Amino acid sequence: MRVALVYSRRTWEIDEIEREMQRRGVEILSFRPSDFSLMIDDELRVLPEIQVDAIYFRGPGKGSWEEITARMNIFKILNMRIPVVNSPESIERCVDKMEATIRLFSAGIPVPETLITENDEISEIFVRRIGRAIKKPLFGSRGEGVRIIERGEKGYLQRFLEHGGRDIRTFVIGRKVLGAVYRIKEGSPITNVARGGRTEICELDDELKELSILSARALGAEICGVDIAEEGGRRYVLEVNSSPSWKGFQKATQINVASEIAEYFLKGCPEHKEFMKRRIWGKM
Ligand SMILES: Nc1ncnc2c1ncn2[C@@H]1O[C@H](COP(=O)(O)OP(=O)(O)O)[C@@H](O)[C@H]1O
Ligand SMILES: [Mg+2]
Incomplete structure (x- = not known):
């Protein structure tokens, strides 16, 4: 079996995947998202023409809007x-927090009250009504640029959930939820491991399993991390990460995530076809 790994940054996770795939005799080719070209003549031809059984795609990387759009179209081809x-x-659905929230909500998954606006007045009314809001970049990750606001502002705003500096990350591969961890950062609203949050094992109960699978399905993500916050005994899905890190998750759960991912590829990515059946060209 041959698998292409596509990533823009060589991380610990990529080392892990390579090791686990090679141990199983999988041949690995590595690419950057910008390595591919599309030629349109008598057919749609992606260059270089690679012969692999599957591609593990960790996202389009950084670039201008034009570069990212071109790369995404090539991977769709x-x-x-x-x-x-x-x-x-x-x-695309996961990294755009607005689209992700729309789709999660539409799938009946509890999400915090959210406002996306360019109107200062509506924003002020929203923040006054909910008390405290959290503002996030529409395209952000690792907790970067996330902050609490007390006054209205333009952008993507969400009711601040009183989670007490702790939320939950689950890890999904196909139809399987591998496990769950708490991410804890005492006295801080932002618990990302990249922002200094530490992980502790969390019991994976039926509700967490169901929320995780439904969220992954709502966005069509096969390998993903789901962020879930608790407030007053209720759970809310914050986002689905389509290029998750898992060092903290693995440390707390002792689950070898890369090994599980390698097995998923060896099985031929069984959920892929099912997700593709529901594929719609473009975004919505
Ligand atoms: N509505 C919210 N209420 C309270 N905390 C939140 C809320 N949304 C996000 N957070 C905190 O901020 C962190 C980052 O937000 P998230 O939506 O996961 O974006 P990112 O892509 O940056 O990880 C979350 O892990 C959580 O700790
Ligand atoms: Mg997150």
Whole structure:
């Protein structure tokens, strides 16, 4: 079996995947998201023409709007012939926090009250009504740029959940929820491991399993991390990460995530076809 790994930054996770795949005799080719070109003549031809059984796609990386759009289109074309996991469509849905929230809400998954606006007046009314809001960049990750606001502002605003400096991260591969961890940062609203949060094992109960699978399905993500916050005994899904890190998760759970991912590829990415059946060209 041959698998292409596509990533823009070589991380600990990529080292882990390589090791676990090689141990199983999988041949690995590594690419950057910008390595591919599309030629349109008598057919749609992606160059270089790689012969692999699947592609593990960790996202389009950094670039201008034009570069990212071009890369995503190329991976959509590749995905017509080779399973691209996660699919470019699902990555688009996950990284756009507005689209992700729309889709989670539409799937009946509890999400915090959210306002996306360019209108200062509406924003002021929203923040006054909910008390405290959290503002996030529409395209952000690792807790970067997330902050609490007490006055109205333009952008993506969410009711601040009183989670007490602790939320939950679950890890999903296909139909399986591997486990759950608490991410804890006492006295801080932002618990990302990248922002200094530490992890502790969390019991994976039926509700967490169901929320995780429903969220992953709502966005079409096969390999993902789901962020869930608790407030007053209720759970809310904050986001789905289509290129998750898992060092903290693995430390707390002792689950070898890369090994599980390698097994998913060896099985031929069983959920991929099912997600692709529901694929719609473009975003919505
Ligand atoms: N509505 C909210 N209420 C309270 N805390 C939140 C809320 N949304 C996000 N957070 C905190 O901020 C962190 C980052 O937010 P998240 O939506 O996961 O974006 P990112 O992509 O940056 O991880 C979350 O892990 C959580 O700790
Ligand atoms: Mg997050």
